[in-house]
Every structure is written in C-alpha cells, then in structure tokens.
Amino acid sequence: MSKTTSTRPRVTSGVGRLVRRxxxxxxxxxxxxxxxxxxxxxxxxGVAEGLRLAQLAIRKGV
Incomplete structure (x- = not known):
C-alpha cells in the first residue's frame, strides 16, 4: 500500500550546512x-537581520 503525503521531498544539497554558515x-x-x-x-x-531572513527562507524552501 502506497502512502503519499503533501510534504516536499527532502533536499540534500547541503542546505543544513548553508543555514549553519x-x-x-x-x-x-x-x-x-x-x-x-x-x-x-x-x-x-541590518546585515544580521538580512542573514536571519535568508535562513528562514532557506528553511521554508522558498
């Protein structure tokens, strides 16, 4: 039985590393x-806030 969900496929291209950086x-x-x-x-x-917003966008996958 196949279960499908509406979640995005997991991105494994170093996104976590980028967010940590x-x-x-x-x-x-x-x-x-x-x-x-x-x-x-x-x-x-302002730079720090921009970096924080970039992190959020990456985490959301925008």
Missing amino acids: LEVERRRWARTEHPVVATEQAWRA
Whole structure:
C-alpha cells in the first residue's frame, strides 16, 4: 500500500550546512568588538537581520 503525503521531498544539497554558515555569519555581524558609531551599528544590525531572513527562507524552501 502506497502512502503519499503533501510534504516536499527532502533536499540534500547541503542546505543544513548553508543555514549553519549563515548563523555563524549573522552572529559575527551582530557582535561588535569595539565602540562603533550609530550608523555602523545600524548597518551591522541590518546585515544580521538580512542573514536571519535568508535562513528562514532557506528553511521554508522558498
């Protein structure tokens, strides 16, 4: 008896590795080693948020 589901086939092309790499990069961008001006801090926060959104999109398979 065949059971079919509406789930997507599992992608095995290193997506997990990519998501982990994005997480490392996001943490690196969010971290500040020295005092920075407000514009640089905002820019870094924007980069970190973009990386977070990229992770979500990859996980969803968009």
